[in-house]
Amino acid sequence: xxxxxxxxxxxxxxxxxxxxxxxxxxxxxxxxxxxxxxxxxxxxxxxxxxxxxxxxxxxxxxxxxxxxxxxxxxxxxxxxxxxxxxxxxxxxxxxxxxxxxxxxxxxxxxxxxxxxxxxxxxxxxxxxxxxxxxxxxxxxxxxxxxxxxxxxxxxxxxxxxxxxxxxxxxxxxxxxxxxxxxxxxxxxxxxxxxxxxxxxxxxxxxxxxxxxxxxxxxxxxxxxxxxxxxxxxxxxxxxxxxxxxxxxxxxxxxxxxxxxxxxxxxxxxxxxxxxxxxxxxxxxxxxxxxxxxxxxxxxxxxxxxxxxxxxxxxxxxxxxxxxxxxxxxxxxxxxxxxxxxxxxxxxxxxxxxxxxxxxxxxxxxxxxxxxxxxxxxxxxxxxxxxxxxxxxxxxxxxxxxxxxxxxxxxxxxxxxxxxxxxxxxxxxxxxxxxxxxxxxxxxxxxxxxxxxxxxxxxxxxxxxxxxxxxxxxxxxxxxxxxxxxxxxxxxxxxxxxxxxxxxxxxxxxxxxxxxxxxxxxxxxxxxxxxxxxxxxxxxxxxxxxxxx
Numbered sequence: 001x002x003x004x005x006x007x008x009x010x011x012x013x014x015x016x017x018x019x020x021x022x023x024x025x026x027x028x029x030x031x032x033x034x035x036x037x038x039x040x041x042x043x044x045x046x047x048x049x050x051x052x053x054x055x056x057x058x059x060x061x062x063x064x065x066x067x068x069x070x071x072x073x074x075x076x077x078x079x080x081x082x083x084x085x086x087x088x089x090x091x092x093x094x095x096x097x098x099x100x101x102x103x104x105x106x107x108x109x110x111x112x113x114x115x116x117x118x119x120x121x122x123x124x125x126x127x128x129x130x131x132x133x134x135x136x137x138x139x140x141x142x143x144x145x146x147x148x149x150x151x152x153x154x155x156x157x158x159x160x161x162x163x164x165x166x167x168x169x170x171x172x173x174x175x176x177x178x179x180x181x182x183x184x185x186x187x188x189x190x191x192x193x194x195x196x197x198x199x200x201x202x203x204x205x206x207x208x209x210x211x212x213x214x215x216x217x218x219x220x221x222x223x224x225x226x227x228x229x230x231x232x233x234x235x236x237x238x239x240x241x242x243x244x245x246x247x248x249x250x251x252x253x254x255x256x257x258x259x260x261x262x263x264x265x266x267x268x269x270x271x272x273x274x275x276x277x278x279x280x281x282x283x284x285x286x287x288x289x290x291x292x293x294x295x296x297x298x299x300x301x302x303x304x305x306x307x308x309x310x311x312x313x314x315x316x317x318x319x320x321x322x323x324x325x326x327x328x329x330x331x332x333x334x335x336x337x338x339x340x341x342x343x344x345x346x347x348x349x350x351x352x353x354x355x356x357x358x359x360x361x362x363x364x365x366x367x368x369x370x371x372x373x374x375x376x377x378x379x380x381x382x383x384x385x386x387x388x389x390x391x392x393x394x395x396x397x398x399x400x401x402x403x404x405x406x407x408x409x410x411x412x413x414x415x416x417x418x419x420x421x422x423x424x425x426x427x428x429x430x431x432x433x434x435x436x437x438x439x440x441x442x443x444x445x446x447x448x449x450x451x452x453x454x455x456x457x458x459x460x461x462x463x464x465x466x467x468x469x470x471x472x473x474x475x476x477x478x479x480x481x482x483x484x485x486x487x488x489x490x491x492x493x494x495x496x497x498x499x500x501x502x503x504x505x506x507x508x509x510x511x512x513x514x515x516x517x518x519x520x521x522x523x524x525x526x527x528x529x530x531x532x533x534x535x536x537x538x539x540x541x542x543x544x545x546x547x548x
Contacts, residue, residue: 084113085120094127094199112517123199130196133206136182139164154183181210188221189213191229200233205240212244220251227251234522236458242401242526249394249402256394257404260286287400288407295399297321298465379449379464382408398452399462437474439485444468447485452526455503455511456492459523463487469496471505486511 084104089097097120106117140156143163161176168175185193185206192209195201209232213224227247232240249256264286272280283290301316311319379398385391386405395408439447448463466487472478486505488496495501500516509525 084109085116089116089120094124094197097199098124098127112519115515115517115519122202126196126199126202129203129206130193133182133185133193133196133203136164136179137186140179140183154180154187156183181207184210184214188218189225191225195229195233201229202233204237205232208237208241209244212241212248216248216251217253220253224248224251235524236460238460239524245401255392255404256402257392257406260404260407286407287397287403288411291397291399295464297324380408380411381449382412387412398449398464437480439468439480443480443482443485446482448487450482450509450525451487453487454489454492455486455523455525456488456495457513457521457523459489459492461489463526465489467493469493471503471511483507483509 085100089100092100101117101120101124104117106114109117139160140154143157143160145155145157156179158176160179161172164170164179165172165175189209192201192206196203196206209225209228212228213221216224224244224247227250228240228244232243235243252259267283267285269281269283272282274280297317297320298313300320301313304311304316304320305313309316380395380403381398382395382405383391383393386393386395387409389409392405394402394405395411397403397408397411447468448466451463451466453459453463454461454466466489468485469488470478470480471484471486474480478484484505486503486509496503496513502514504512504514506512510522512520512522514520
């Protein structure tokens with residue numbers, strides 16, 4: 001009895017039908033039959049195994065009934081020859097789904113079954129992670145701060161982290177962070193925890209939501225959760241993090257300018273040793289400068305690419321920034337709290353720092369090396385009211401997110417050209433149709449501004465480094481208009497044409513990618529304004545004289 005379990009074996013058709021009728025399962029779906037077996041196995045393990053209940057008399061009648069049920073189910077032969085998830089598994093509760101997954105051999109699956117299995121596993125893991133979060137929160141309740149102990153913002157003892165760290169063999173700081181995030185989630189973000197328990201939101205996405213809400217007043221948390229949570233399980237962790245950042249900036253009672261001034265005091269540079277003679281250097285600074293530095297390094301690295309260049313783009317970026325800092329240490333001169341950025345062997349001029357330390361700089365590109373003439377560039381979006389100082393609404397820095405209005409105005413003041421985006425009263429961008437195959441430069445910029453990043457499933461490559469692709473190919477009748485253009489990095493662009501993907505673009509600019517297995521993913525543009533085709537012009541007024 002210790003090894004008592006039910007196994008499915010092949011059986012003749014008459015036995016299968018008779019067995020299902022005996023169990024009241026005639027006409028049941030494969031999913032219902034599998035679940036029935038899961039429940040029987042669980043019942044047998046709990047009630048029939050020796051040692052399961054010490055001191056209880058053994059129930060021979062129950063054993064015989066269970067054995068008979070197992071034989072009947074065995075005759076039912078409900079498992080297919082090649083195991084896989086049954087139809088409708090998406091509607092299963094995660095706990096039941098775990099029992100189904102246990103009986104599937106992933107090494108015997110085809111491509112469709114493998115994708116389904118991975119998605120089902122992710123749903124089950126998210127459910128298990130929700131239990132972990134609830135258990136951590138329970139421990140904070142069991143270890144309240146006592147006496148003169150300061151505890152933390154959530155009121156649990158600072159000693160709680162020591163116990164968790166010892167039990168789970170993790171650093172105390174990590175345990176402290178896990179406890180605080182669990183208390184934040186269970187105490188203030190109930191819908192997020194519920195989505196996690198349902199298996200639709202995993203721990204990395206939930207963590208991004210919790211950290212994004214950490215310093216918001218309690219009365220604003222429902223609005224924050226409502227703005228971040230919808231379909232958060234269908235986008236990447238980085239997209240969830242960006243959405244949380246935007247929601248936080250929109251709701252925070254303290255202005256972004258004031259918060260940036262405080263945060264700017266923490267600018268720093270650090271060194272992280274790694275294995276095999278390698279190390280990482282990180283630096284923390286104002287977002288406009290960080291984006292400008294990265295864009296400059298990226299532009300210089302791309303300029304070095306060529307048929308005879310064997311280094312990859314990431315390797316070129318590392319070599320470029322090392323060369324700039326090590327071989328040209330005196331090329332940059334900054335004043336105040338602004339930091340100059342050099343290009344190639346050229347010089348760098350830093351603008352005068354403003355009172356809020358939001359000065360911006362750009363390279364002059366006067367050098368003679370491979371990087372000569374390359375300058376740092378950034379894309380910033382701000383309302384006309386903010387530009388005219390009639391509003392303090394934050395701007396939007398491409399590749400980052402919301403920035404203080406003064407920083408946005410400073411960056412806008414450096415612009416050599418402007419991309420005019422016309423919108424209607426609902427903030428919908430309006431684009432005019434073109435009959436040319438290749439989009440104009442202004443239309444490419446508009447596509448990249450709208451998308452923000454690659455439109456491929458889960459891809460976060462910044463749009464400025466992407467190609468502009470026709471969703472419906474030109475040769476198939478596709479128009480060169482905003483509604484039919486999207487940003488696509490080279491791998492995703494290649495996958496669309498060579499990998500069997502089918503892409504559909506929607507009026508709001510979002511795209512749905514369907515793989516050869518039939519699975520679908522939807523990518524949403526970075527910016528909030530949507531796309532509408534130009535409306536038909538009104539009929540001419542017969543009583544109005546012509547304008548000539």
